[in-house]
Amino acid sequence: MSESLTLGSHLTIWIEAFVTLALFSFLYKDNPIYKFIEHVFAGLSAGYYAGLIGQSVIYPQLLDPLYSDFGGNWILLIPFGFGMMMLTRLTPIGPIPDLSWMSRWGLAITIGSTAGIFLISQLHGLVMPQTLDTFASFGRAGNTVEFAMAILTLVGVISTLVYFYFSKEHVGVIGRVAKVGIWFIMVAFGAQFGYTVMGRVSLLIGRMTFLIDKWIVGSMGSMFN
Amino acid sequence: MIKLARNNSAASRSLFAICLLAVGLCLVLFVGGESLAQDAVDTSFVDSAVLDSVAGDTGLAAAATESDKSEEKSSGGLFLAQRWNALVLVLFFSGAIIFYTQRAKVGKSLFIRKIPGLEAIEDAVGRATEMGRTVLFIPGIQELDDIQTIAGVTILGRIAKITAEYETPLMVPVRYPLVFAGAQETVKQSYMEVGKSDSYQEDTVRYVAGEQFAFTAHVNGWMMREKPAANIYMGGFYAESLLLAENGFAAGAIQIAGTAETAQLPFFIVSCDYTLIGEELYAASAYLSHEPLLLGGLKGQDLFKATLIAMILLGVIGVLVFPETLGKWITALWNGKYGS
Numbered sequence: 104m105s106e107s108l109t110l111g112s113h114l115t116i117w118i119e120a121f122v123t124l125a126l127f128s129f130l131y132k133d134n135p136i137y138k139f140i141e142h143v144f145a146g147l148s149a150g151y152y153a154g155l156i157g158q159s160v161i162y163p164q165l166l167d168p169l170y171s172d173f174g175g176n177w178i179l180l181i182p183f184g185f186g187m188m189m190l191t192r193l194t195p196i197g198p199i200p201d202l203s204w205m206s207r208w209g210l211a212i213t214i215g216s217t218a219g220i221f222l223i224s225q226l227h228g229l230v231m232p233q234t235l236d237t238f239a240s241f242g243r244a245g246n247t248v249e250f251a252m253a254i255l256t257l258v259g260v261i262s263t264l265v266y267f268y269f270s271k272e273h274v275g276v277i278g279r280v281a282k283v284g285i286w287f288i289m290v291a292f293g294a295q296f297g298y299t300v301m302g303r304v305s306l307l308i309g310r311m312t313f314l315i316d317k318w319i320v321g322s323m324g325s326m327f328n
Numbered sequence: 329m330i331k332l333a334r335n336n337s338a339a340s341r342s343l344f345a346i347c348l349l350a351v352g353l354c355l356v357l358f359v360g361g362e363s364l365a366q367d368a369v370d371t372s373f374v375d376s377a378v379l380d381s382v383a384g385d386t387g388l389a390a391a392a393t394e395s396d397k398s399e400e401k402s403s404g405g406l407f408l409a410q411r412w413n414a415l416v417l418v419l420f421f422s423g424a425i426i427f428y429t430q431r432a433k434v435g436k437s438l439f440i441r442k443i444p445g446l447e448a449i450e451d452a453v454g455r456a457t458e459m460g461r462t463v464l465f466i467p468g469i470q471e472l473d474d475i476q477t478i479a480g481v482t483i484l485g486r487i488a489k490i491t492a493e494y495e496t497p498l499m500v501p502v503r504y505p506l507v508f509a510g511a512q513e514t515v516k517q518s519y520m521e522v523g524k525s526d527s528y529q530e531d532t533v534r535y536v537a538g539e540q541f542a543f544t545a546h547v548n549g550w551m552m553r554e555k556p557a558a559n560i561y562m563g564g565f566y567a568e569s570l571l572l573a574e575n576g577f578a579a580g581a582i583q584i585a586g587t588a589e590t591a592q593l594p595f596f597i598v599s600c601d602y603t604l605i606g607e608e609l610y611a612a613s614a615y616l617s618h619e620p621l622l623l624g625g626l627k628g629q630d631l632f633k634a635t636l637i638a639m640i641l642l643g644v645i646g647v648l649v650f651p652e653t654l655g656k657w658i659t660a661l662w663n664g665k666y667g668s
Contacts (some may be wrong), residue, residue: 120351126545141545145537152538166453189509210510211470221475222421225416235662237644242651257644261637267607267616270630272441288605296594303570 113322120318123310185209233260259287373613402477413664424631430626438623444582445602449560450490452582455556457494463487464556465500466547466572468563468587472506476588480563482543482613483586488518492527497554500533503543508535527544544568548575561585561600562609567590574601586612609647 108116119253125140165183169177188209191202237260244250265277273281362660432438456463465487467480468596484500491498500515502508512533519528537543548571551559559576561569562585569585576583578598585596586604596603604612607629614622646654 129548129552133549138549141542141549144542145546146541148537148542149535157540189506190371191510192509206478206509207513210472210506210513213506216477217473217475219476222418222614223414225412226417227422230636231413231417231662231664234640235643235659237640238647239659241644241646242655257640261640264633264637267628268630268633269440269443271439291590292594293595295591296598299591299594303567 108322113326116322118315120314120322123314183216187213258283263287338447342534345513352647359475369631391536410664413661416661420635421628421632425628427624428627428631429621432620432627435629438569438627440611440623440626442613443608443611443615445604445608446612448582448584449487449616452488452558452560452584453487453494455582456491457496459557462492462499462554462559464477464547464551464559464576464581465498466559466561466563467500467502467507467511468561468565469503469543469568470507470564471511474564476652477507478591479610479613480586481507481514481615483560483562483609484511485514485518486613486616488515488532489522492519492522495524495527498532499550499554501536501547502533503538503540504537508533540566540568544571547572551575551579552579555579558630559583561587561596562604562612563587565596567592570595575635578599625636652659 122140122144125136128134129137165179169179185208188205191205194203195201238258240253240256241250244253262280262284264284266273266281266288268277268281269276337355427439453463465484467484468474468475468477470479472478488498490496498515500511502511512530515532516528519525536546539557551572552575554577556576557570559579559581561572561583565572565585565587566589569587569589573583573585573596583600584602584604585600586609588606588609589591593603593605597605610629612625614626639662642654643658643662646656646658648655
């Protein structure tokens with residue numbers, strides 16, 4: 104591997120290793136090197152995303168369709184107009200009066216449409232199939248284990264729903280059912296926690312593999328041998 | 329409409345939003361109706377794909393979806409008749425919200441139980457005021473088209489009012505330009521509503537970076553330098569949740585988090601002082617503001633949840649005891665045409 108490394112590859116590996124170690128240095132304490140890399144990272148990503156939106160949204164989804172077939176895509180002028188209104192937040196500028204209130208229109212459309220779309224998608228994609236399956240699983244249960252699982256699911260779903268019921272104080276029967284619900288939630292979180300930690304450890308192993316294999320053995324090895 | 333948009337009262341804002349929605353609906357129906365209907369037919373695979381995955385997960389009859397697709401494609405029109413059950417549920421849900429909102433508007437008291445994490449917010453801001461330090465609020469790292477971000481920004485409005493009243497510095501780093509605009513507008517409005525417009529600073533809400541971990545790196549660095557007294561995370565978070573919360577803990581801040589991302593909730597639970605779990609995040613804005621409109625929404629949701637519980641129990645009885653009558657009827661209600 105080391106023999107095939109060019110000067111450019113060495114440089115890339117060393118920059119990667121420096122950035123990785125600079126970010127890891129935050130584990131000790133905040134320091135100027137971390138601060139430098141933090142600002143480089145933030146600045147690069149801001150510029151990168153500006154370019155990305157230009158290339159993946161503004162040109163292919165607005166400018167190109169309007170240029171190639173204006174008659175068929177004139178409706179795109181409406182979101183374009185709302186987008187331009189967002190720029191009124193920069194006013195007042197020179198002779199242009201304060202028009203920043205116009206930017207609320209775009210925000211109102213975004214927030215309103217999001218709420219509406221989510222209501223339907225969550226209802227149709229999650230609430231309805233899960234509700235159906237909670238009781239339909241009893242009809243499908245072919246043996247004792249499947250029936251027991253159906254009961255467990257039923258208890259879990261109902262007690263969790265009761266936990267998220269805000270109109271009654273969690274006392275008495277409701278309190279006891281809600282407590283069962285929080286147990287179900289915590290068991291689910293525990294499983295999720297372990298699963299995600301494994302993923303994080305895997306990321307750390309990836310960085311360590313890079314530092315050892317590519318930087319120390321690969322790049323440093325070829326330089327000092 | 330322009331006058332309405334300029335006017336800042338809650339009533340005129342609501343009327344303005346309704347006007348905008350009505351204009352949008354008219355445009356969709358009368359201008360783009362036909363093409364939308366065609367799109368709805370052509371893109372029916374989207375919903376079918378979701379249903380396929382749900383069917384795979386839940387054990388519903390996957391085979392039924394193939395025939396559904398072909399029938400769906402031939403249906404045409406603005407409405408898909410086989411989704412009648414979704415219409416019934418939406419009407420019921422909306423009706424419940426409107427009913428409770430009207431009750432709240434005429435002065436009927438609507439009880440909401442205490443949510444400990446939200447009770448702690450005012451204490452956390454008070455602590456920051458006493459210590460003369462900043463309150464950090466992050467409305468998640470998702471776009472404004474994520475419902476969690478909208479919930480986060482709504483909560484931000486209430487928190488900004490408290491910080492404005494106490495004259496406590498507030499810092500709101502955001503990841504997306506649209507969230508930046510929304511958060512800035514919300515904070516500005518809150519300062520105006522408590523008569524502290526002069527205390528509002530333009531750089532309270534800051535755009536940091538578009539990349540998830542660049543955002544996290546910057547916020548973590550800022551936390552260690554500025555040592556905020558209270559960190560409040562409300563919205564959609566992903567892998568950065570533990571990085572932010574652990575760092576906030578190391579910086580000595582009291583931390584309150586809320587998200588509906590189930591994969592991230594365990595991390596917030598172990599590293600924050602209080603955590604709002606899932607739906608509590610959506611309830612928070614109503615709880616904090618006690619506005620009739622929001623309270624009505626919350627009570628409407630509760631009625632919907634109670635109905636869900638009743639329907640599930642009815643479904644179990646139907647499937648086990650009366651499979652040919654009640655069982656079939658209730659399955660059809662929740663299934664529409666799928667899997668039937």
